Amino acid sequence: MTIETICQHIVPASQSAMELAQKRWNSIAKPLGSLGLLEVEIIRMAGMFGTAQIPVLKPAVIAMCADNGVVAEGVTQTGQEVTAIVTENMSSRDTSVCRMARRAGATVFPVDIGVAVPLQGEHILQKNIRRGTGNIAIEPAMTRQEAEAAILVGIELVGDLKAQGYNLIATGEMGIGNTTTSAAIAAVLLGIEPQVVTGRGAGLSDQGLVRKIDAITRAIAVNQPDPSDAIDVVSKVGGLDLAGLAGVFLGGAYHHIPVLVDGVISMAAALVAAEICPTAKDYMVGSHASAEPAGALFVDALGLKPFLFAGMRLGEGTGAVAVMPILDMALAVYDEMSTFDDIEIEAYQENPQ
Incomplete structure (x- = not known):
């Protein structure tokens, strides 16, 4: 479909x-x-x-993993190769979200939707659309067709997990540079200047933050994303992880499954989904208030009510997983x-x- x-x-x-x-x-x-x-x-x-x-909750984490060409602009503290390393570590169950998910009784499904190099790992779902996106500071991240294909991957994965009995989905991700693409989406869809929504991500210096804001400003100027067309926005200044997660939110709504929104990257994807289909917000559950500048703005735009105010900014789906035991206790x-x-x-x- x-x-x-x-x-x-x-x-x-x-x-x-x-x-x-x-x-x-x-x-x-x-x-x-x-x-x-x-x-x-x-x-x-x-x-x-x-x-x-x-029903008794059977939780899963869908972690969309993809590389972002904008790292060439010096907007990150680590290199692009870290995306592949961490994704493969997710497969071996050796990342923060995997350790937390084990305690919460959740299964982590890492998805290669756009990592720059081929990956190995028995638990990685091979759904690669393309090997990394373009550098949004000088060109579109991807074509519209690629963005639509990534969204459909997310929708289909929710259906696959529902067929396996999973009925609570947490949204996770891994992609060096994705706080840059998330801030770009925030700036466009919320109509706010890049410097207001851009944070330090995994720990940028002052100079790095200036480069990041400049890259986002140029990306918007070069690509001219249409704020009234969320698919256009995610294809031009977003990423494959964001597009895939937007599909997860749409899939949750289509399949009547609650989807836990994680941090600022997940929130950006949730906003894309809500712009595509506003009713999808009915199926989103807030988890934590991200420490990134755009976090509170996304919470307001989506009408989320976070459970946790813990200063978290790790990503991977960790905030969403941290809320799973709270929901279990409420159900008890x-x-x-x-x-x-x-x-x-x-x-x-x-x-x-």
Whole structure:
């Protein structure tokens, strides 16, 4: 199917399921709303699944891995070769997100969607569209057709994982230079100057930050991305990891599966997906507030409510994975807690006189 066809089949989260989930929370023997955001997001997840009987969660991490030609502009502290190294380490389960996912009971699926060199690793999903993108400071990152192909990869992967029983997806990534492309997308889609949305990424010096802002400014001037066309934006100043993740968000909405938004790269991809299909926001769950400058702006634009304010900026999906145990604990109360009727005490009222 085409992206357009997928979007035509995406429907809003079920209001009736959310109303039933709210009634369930109100019946549980505790003060009304006392678990705050935990209750809110479980209610939203009921709407995503279309039932107040939320299934046992089987979580996965889709980590889109790709190289970005803009590293040639000196916008990163490390070289492009690190993308391949870390992606292969994901396959051997030896990265931060893999260690965290093991504790959270989640499976990590690293995806080569655009790494510059061929990769080895039994767990790597080989979905390469092209071997790295163009340098956005002087040319488009990719063609529109390549961007659409990457989006479709993300959509299809969610369907594949659903068929394997996975029903909660965290969005992760690996790609040296992708805080640059994310900032470029933020500048275009949010209509904000590059210097406002650009941060130091993995630890740039003052001079490096100046180069990064300059590269983004030139990228926008050279490529003239259309803010009203998110696919045009991601193809011209984005990256294959971002396009693939945008597809994951669209796939979650299409398949009625909650998708956890991670940090600023994941948020940029989520905004692309929301611009393509606004209803996709119904199926996004916030995880943490990124420490990157664009993070708070993305949170506001997407209407996310992060669970964690921990100053995280690692990427890989680590923030999203950190929230998985919180959701599990919320479901334990939602599913297992006694009701007011069970313990024969008077229920709390919303507006007591």
